[in-house]
Amino acid sequence: MNYIPTSIEGLLILEPRVFGDRRGYFFESFSLRDFVEHAGPVDFVQDNESFSARRGVLRGLHFQKGDKAQAKLLRVVRGRVLDVAVDLRPGSATFGKHATVELSGENKRQFFIPRGFAHGFLVLEDDTLFQYKCDNYYAPESEGSLRWNDPDLAIDWGIAPEEVILSEKDSVAPFFRDYPGYSEWRKR
Numbered sequence: 300m301n302y303i304p305t306s307i308e309g310l311l312i313l314e315p316r317v318f319g320d321r322r323g324y325f326f327e328s329f330s331l332r333d334f335v336e337h338a339g340p341v342d343f344v345q346d347n348e349s350f351s352a353r354r355g356v357l358r359g360l361h362f363q364k365g366d367k368a369q370a371k372l373l374r375v376v377r378g379r380v381l382d383v384a385v386d387l388r389p390g391s392a393t394f395g396k397h398a399t400v401e402l403s404g405e406n407k408r409q410f411f412i413p414r415g416f417a418h419g420f421l422v423l424e425d426d427t428l429f430q431y432k433c434d435n436y437y438a439p440e441s442e443g444s445l446r447w448n449d450p451d452l453a454i455d456w457g458i459a460p461e462e463v464i465l466s467e468k469d470s471v472a473p474f475f476r477d478y479p480g481y482s483e484w485r486k487r
Contacts, residue, residue: 359419378427
């Protein structure tokens with residue numbers, strides 16, 4: 300596995316070594332020993348799967364607060380997504396910044412997002428199957444979200460707003476200006 304750092308500390312892109320022949324392919328998608336060596340200690344406790352039937356589905360930007368925060372290891376089994384992580388770590392030099400990566404069944408890349416980030420993804424192909432591991436259990440009382448098209452975050456999703464398919468919850472998510480630490484961020 301190749302571990303590629305991003306412009307934001309802690310965010311990693313993982314590229315597996317894929318062994319293919321006329322029968323198909325094989326790759327190791329996760330090794331705890333290898334992961335800990337490159338990304339640090341983690342104890343994944345929950346695996347999740349999301350299916351999106353249509354291109355344009357956008358899920359996020361979601362996070363969990365406090366001791367219920369989650370680190371995530373994300374991958375696409377079938378289809379393609381634009382995956383986004385926004386740094387919400389207090390005191391981080393990259394607070395309010397984001398990183399993106401395209402994950403697909405073809406490129407088999409994975410994206411590791413440590414605790415302290417909001418996460419979202421845009422489905423780029425119909426019939427996309429998305430899977431991820433979490434190091435903490437889902438806790439609805441600790442859930443938070445940010446508006447996907449927040450002007451301060453300025454995420455280029457590469458899609459016209461009228462093409463985006465959102466849940467009701469995501470369409471009314473709070474803006475970044477309402478997030479703790481925003482005022483200090485604006486002063487920078």
